[in-house]
Amino acid sequence: MPKNSETITTKECHDCGQSGKLFIKWVCPEWCSINHGVLLCDECCSVHLSLGRHISQIKSFKRSYWPPNQLNLIHELSSNGANLVWEYGLLDPQNKVPRKKPSAKDALPIKADFIRTKYQQMAYINRLKDETNGTFEDLHLQLHSIARTDNVVTCLRFLSQGADPNFKNPETGTSSVHVAASRGQQNQIELLCIFGGDPAAVDSSGMSPEEHARINGYFDL
Ligand SMILES: [Zn+2]
Incomplete structure (x- = not known):
């Protein structure tokens, strides 16, 4: 502000x-x-x-x-x-x-x-050229990557294209909300939750986004 x-x-x-x-x-x-x-x-x-x-x-x-x-x-x-x-x-x-x-x-x-x-109709958004399952999985993973930065507009673009904020990375078991929390990205958490991201989801180790934030030193999220 x-x-x-x-x-x-x-x-x-x-x-x-x-x-x-x-x-x-x-x-x-x-x-x-x-x-x-x-x-x-x-x-x-x-x-x-x-x-x-x-x-x-x-x-x-x-x-x-x-x-x-x-x-x-x-x-x-x-x-x-x-x-x-x-x-x-x-x-x-x-x-x-x-x-x-x-x-x-x-x-x-x-x-x-x-x-x-x-x-x-979302007729003016920049749609994916190829809307196959593989392309969407790439998009979900791109959402994970951007969630660790402060670039909320690109995050919004991925969400507009259909990225799933609750998609869990097959290797880490974390969602993009976990990723944003572990990097202290409050705006990203807020945006992901507006699009249905679950702030209470647990990763494959049973840890919530809040726990990810704390172990990385972010106590105010
Ligand atoms: Zn107006």
């Missing part, structure tokens, strides 16, 4: 560009989709809510309770290009899906079409 002395960051709605208001030290839209890491204006939020929580998990900067770790994660994601994970295909001339992004002045049905295409 920005400190008091830092410049207030100005952010716009990631779906239509509507400018924001001042909330918790940011000038940003009121709403956020926590499983996409994007900020939303009132209108775009109403469309996200209509999609259902299985598609978009909405919180309000004004009204919702924010555990500090979750707020920190959203700051990291929204400030570091999480939206590009969901709009990758907008820049790809090969993509056959309509590529025009709405503006703040466009009518709600135009915004709604775009939002459904972007999040429900």
